[in-house]
Amino acid sequence: MPIRIVQVDAFTxxxxxxxPAAVCILQEPRPDQWMRDxxxxxxxxxxxxxxxxxxxxxxxxxxxxxxxxLCGHAxxxxxxVLWQDRHLPEGQQARFHTRSGLLTADRRGEWIELDFxxxxxLPAETPPELLPALGVAxxxxxxxxxxxxxxxxxxxxxxxxxxxxxTSLKKxxxxxxxxxxxxxxxxxxxxxxxxxxxxxIDEDPVTGSSHTALGPYWGEQLxxxxxxxxxASARGGVVRVRLAGERVVLGGQAVTVMxxxxxx
Numbered sequence: 001m002p003i004r005i006v007q008v009d010a011f012t013x014x015x016x017x018x019x020p021a022a023v024c025i026l027q028e029p030r031p032d033q034w035m036r037d038x039x040x041x042x043x044x045x046x047x048x049x050x051x052x053x054x055x056x057x058x059x060x061x062x063x064x065x066x067x068x069x070l071c072g073h074a075x076x077x078x079x080x081v082l083w084q085d086r087h088l089p090e091g092q093q094a095r096f097h098t099r100s101g102l103l104t105a106d107r108r109g110e111w112i113e114l115d116f117x118x119x120x121x122l123p124a125e126t127p128p129e130l131l132p133a134l135g136v137a138x139x140x141x142x143x144x145x146x147x148x149x150x151x152x153x154x155x156x157x158x159x160x161x162x163x164x165x166x167t168s169l170k171k172x173x174x175x176x177x178x179x180x181x182x183x184x185x186x187x188x189x190x191x192x193x194x195x196x197x198x199x200x201i202d203e204d205p206v207t208g209s210s211h212t213a214l215g216p217y218w219g220e221q222l223x224x225x226x227x228x229x230x231x232a233s234a235r236g237g238v239v240r241v242r243l244a245g246e247r248v249v250l251g252g253q254a255v256t257v258m259x260x261x262x263x264x
Contacts, residue, residue, distance in 0.1 A: 002261035008077035011237035019206035021074035046074040056095030065200025072208010079105035080254035121150035133168035206237030215241035
């Protein structure tokens with residue numbers, strides 16, 4: 001029986017921007033290898049697989065190379081599809097049971113809000129290969145969260161001009177590397193980019209999970225509990241961030257761009 005799959009651009013309000021994710025809602029669990037094969041076939045930064053269970057859905061995320069513990073944009077996309085395809089009533093909260101615990105999504109007008117655990121980036125010793133791989137002579141801050149290194153550079157101009165050596169960056173033993181700077185325009189509080197060659201993604205277009213570290217970091221730097229961020233990839237995307245103690249609420253929009261059927 002064919003299985004519906006939906007491609008969604010997340011953290012954007014227009015097609016062909018933000019971060020694309022594929023969403024597959026299953027009636028029953030499928031083998032891990034099948035999910036890995038589908039994710040590799042889709043060749044997007046993330047493919048999300050949902051299976052109904054008591055009080056919500058089991059949710060797993062796969063890159064073309066690995067399964068990951070936390071993904072923001074594919075969670076936005078998953079909630080969007082649950083409401084769009086009427087698996088859930090429009091106003092009902094989406095509840096996801098994941099490798100990072102229970103995550104929830106709520107619709108706020110045109111925005112979808114995710115409740116994620118904060119991932120604090122604590123000051124860390126800089127791996128010798130990290131800054132040379134980024135092409136950065138000096139960093140204002142280097143820290144490490146549960147998943148990633150976080151590097152603050154001196155300006156948005158520097159951040160936008162980065163052309164990392166992905167082969168060298170892949171040797172850094174983390175999921176990925178977040179690079180960030182204060183925004184050069186008043187529209188946004190900070191900007192970022194995210195590189196994860198070790199996870200099979202040279203540069204992720206818009207990374208919700210990185211903002212669970214970026215939000216607390218910039219909240220402390222700027223003395224704010226609500227921030228607006230821009231991820232300055234080629235596609236680009238906007239993330240709203242609200243700090244809530246040990247949690248971070250991430251806001252994003254989503255647009256469906258393609259639907260199809262899996263026949264295998």
